Amino acid sequence: MTGDIGAAAPSLIRASLSRTGKWAGSVAFVSGAVSDVLNPLGPFAAYIALVAAIAAAIIAIAIVLRLVLATKAMPALIFATSAAAIAGGVYAVQQETNSQNGIIAGLVPAVAELQQSLGIVSAKVAKIEKTVTETQKTVEEVKKSTDTVAQKTEEIAAAEKQQTEQGAETQKTVEAVKQSTDTVAQKTEEIASAQKQQTEQGTQTQKAVEAVKQTTDTLAAGQQQAAAQADKLQATTEQIAASIDTIAKGFAALAAQGGAIADPKRPDEYYHNARVYELSGDMLNARRSYLAFANFDVDAVDPYTRFATLLRVQDGKAGAREVFGQLADKAKAPAIKLVHLEQFDDAQRLDKLNAFIAAHPDYAPAYFLLAQEFSEDRLGSQSLSDKRSEAEALTKFVSYEKEGGLLKYFVDQTQLADWLERSRSRLVAVGDVLDPQRFAPTLTPMRSNAGWTITISLPEAATGISWRLGESGPFTDTGLMAMNDQRTGKPMPNPSFELPDSTAATTIGIKYLDIRGRETGPFDIRFDPDSALQQGDKQILDQFWTSWIAFDSGGNHGLVYFTQMLSYRCAIKDVHYGLDGAAPDKEIKMPPCDKKDPYAIPYDYQPYFKVADSVKSMSVQVTYTDGTKSPVREYKRQ
Template sequence: MQRKIAAILAADVAQYSRLVAEDEEDALARLASSREVFDEFVGKAGGRVFNTAGDAVFAEFPSAVEAVRCAIDIQESLRTQNLGVPQRRQMLFRIGVTIGDVVERDGDLLGDGVNIAARLEGLAEPGGICVSRSVFEQVGNKISVPFRDIGAQEVKNIPQPVHAFVVDMAGTVAGEWRRAPGSRLAPPPKPAPRWRTPAAAAGVFLIAAAAALTFTKHSGGPAFAPVGLSPSDSAEAYAVLAKSGGVVQDARTAPELYHNARTFEARGDAASARRDYLALAELGTEALDAHLRFAALLRAQDGRAGAREAYDRLREATGSGAAALVHATLFDGAERRRRIEAFVAARPDFSPAQMLLADEYSDDRVGAQTIGDRRKEKAALAAFLAADAEGGLTPFFLDHSALAEWLERARRRHAALEAEHATARGAPAAQFMRSNAGWTVSVSLPEPAVALAWRLGETGEFSATGETAAIDQRTGRLMPNLSFDLPPDTPPSTLWIKYEDASSRAVGPFPVSFDPHRALVDGHRDLLERFWNNWAAFSPDGRLVYYTQLMSYRCAIAKAELGFDDKPPTVLPMPPCDERNPYSIPADAAPYLKAPAGLKAVSVRLTYSNGEQSKARVFRRQ
């Protein structure tokens, strides 16, 4: 499980049970059509639908602005769909939007953010949208629709009242509902003070940070005394505050500021949470869990670029390793991975970074993992767990329950990778098949690949095998040709095989031993075992018993015995193996025996060149 802060949209159909009871087939068809509208607009907004139980839809978004814009687009599209439908049969969705703390588990999201979004959806009118105060404060100046303040609302299973706003969607069913007593048109929120925004003036921010650092160094005053607390003292203080609850007045220490920020988040007061997170970050704390939560809040409110800008200033002003690491996580794709790898190389003492590095190579992050990805993830997880055994992780966490979650996830994933490593083959294998024209080498790879090359011996250039006309659905690219040919007189040697994995990273080269005699014997034995039903065959008139296949693959056979009915077996005459022309049968060799009169069946048993015996195979006369 992984915690994060996200903008959550919850929706369901008003009076859905009645619609189904009156006309189930029609209701289900229009629900499916409405779901397509949700999927289209959520995808365009950069969101993700994570649950669709019954008539409900839950989606997450990278920012509150995108979530509300998407909600408005959905309601407008659904309103158009309802045109011409009798009012009693119209399918009207209620939508709630909030920013909150969630836990991701197997692609689903759980937690306060989901619960509050669901309760806000219940406050919305059919065809309407209801948002929390934290969302209103973020979008009120960015979206050109009016909001109506309906005040603090008591909702089921949420201990604190939720201050809610509804979108005044003129011309819709929701826009025509009678105003609740005490509701009022909400003015746009006042612009946040410059120190609270991710685009705050650098001068103000840097002066404040410099003053804090100077004050700590020279006066030892109480405002920044917590910088001198040991990490264990801070974690213990935070644990006590978390149990006691409430908001600490005049918070100054790192535990107090973190506790307050978390409390404000739970209440939906994102502005106050942001203020206290910023004050905590300005202390230069190395508590990675606090920085990650602050970055998640910034990302939900201002998008990834805004959060990245804020953390760029923080790392420069405070010199905090945690701030520098979180700044690296706010980039995308390969750039994020490159920056995290560079941080780990530069700061080997900052052990929690190993967990974030492991995430970069995880199956969730890269999609289809390559063997190289799994090895790097496993190594990073091992380093993270080793740091825990040495007590090197606790100094970087204020909330030790968050560390416990990280450790549980790391141990589970490391154990899974260990099990895969114990059973999976990590190198290419080759099978050699001899024909009269030469050798065909068939390569099997341990993972999807986009290119394959080989070399015979220790020197020389590698030869690419080229591509086939088939597309590998695992990579989306043409499959490499997995076979190549060698001359019939190739001596014993080492083949070197390398390939490019699904990420186009070079893997190898790997040595594969080539012994022509052993390859010929093994190839013949494999064919004999796979096609044993051809060891013996009767002529059409039943007078002869042929063993042509045994003679063709004789290089794998030390002795072949054939028995007539219950009589003792006879050793079949075989010419010696000719490795230069292994499948040819000499002109003076007769690959058959005369069948005695009244013969009912023959049995054949082979002794291979390595001394092993085959099963006795029985062939009945027709």
């Protein structure tokens, strides 16, 4: 079949050339010319030649493989072949001549001008595109300007509205300015009037200056007079002290004589009569005499304290307070004011007494009366704080006895002697209560296999106890026991608390509430578990030394047991013994102290040793861990 095609091919080619050769060649030539003219834009001749050659090859293969009829495909093959040949020839000549604008443009100038015209058109197109872009931007800017104009229009409208409103306000302002102008005019008239008045006052000021000068001269003279009065007052004070001494001597003389004075005139006479009437039971005349004495405003304590006692018996405390209130209002003597405040109740009385002492810190009798506020007679039962307050006040009072510092406050010296005797007696009774170290709480730690039991010893009865570990942090209440404390009448606070055996050395803080509910403390007490264990064991060994040694215990004849010393060995450094009166020079070897389980005896240790039947006694001496030694203890064999 292939041979048939090969034989018929020449005839087909000739027939196709006769039919299509002319137009195919013409079209191919035109394509080559156009590609040459467009060469500045790109190698179109090469593109056409390549495409046409590929098309010719494909058509030829299709004809050979009988994919298409040769008669129908042959014109296309001729056209493709012609186009490839012409375009390829044009491209070859362009390359050989190195003509970038094409062969025809180089031969025909008109074609070159045509190429330039095509370039101008391209530039204009770019310019038009640029112009369009700029126009778009201009349109956007115009839109923005339009929006801005609209916004400004609205603002102008708002401004016009505001101006309208401001116009009304301006009108009001104008009216206010007019009113202010009228006011200024009025003030101007007032200023003119004031200037006139100042002129008149200038004359008066001159007169006042002259008066001030005269007053200054008077004050200078007054200062001299005041200085003279101060000297006179000092002399008067000395005279008062002397007069009290005179009154006291007169009172003592009258007391020695006995009997009431028919026509008393001096303060000592009225005081004498008051005492005579009081002791005889004539309270009405006694009262009159005391009031007459008070009119002399003598600064002596004992007449007023006795008068106050009489009034409380007759009229009660309220009546006494009323009478002395009237006396204190018109009196100058501090003694009357002091006795007046003594007529108030409890807390109010104490507050007033403290205020009096603050105002008169050297008024000695006030300290004796202050001590009574904390005394056992007044309170019934005293706390440690009460005793300290009483002792401080009494110590202060007694200190004024030196150089007769108390005599000036008493007309009746027997009253002063009584106060001094009571003060000294109470100071002896309270002892060294002012020493804070003597009355601080103490702790007694006791170790067991379960841990520590801390027992608290307080210097006084308490209604509550609390503790803490360390120097800061909250306190823990120990709680109350199921029994009452006879000293307070309240449930007794638990005097102990527990600590784990792992507690390290630290500070234990203790505070408590006294019988009046006042908090005392905190007291910081050092706790060292090692030292506490040793001291506790030592105390037990010293207290129960008769149990150190046991001969033939439990029927075990010939054995000496030292179980107790072994149990409390944490306090022992070494133990020596001697037999039958010999010096204790033999040592009992003890196992080391086990701080985690101090009272346990090691399972492999024997708490005894053998002695001969002839041994009748044993002497033992213990050396403690603190370096001290026990006495040599003697034990007889039964």
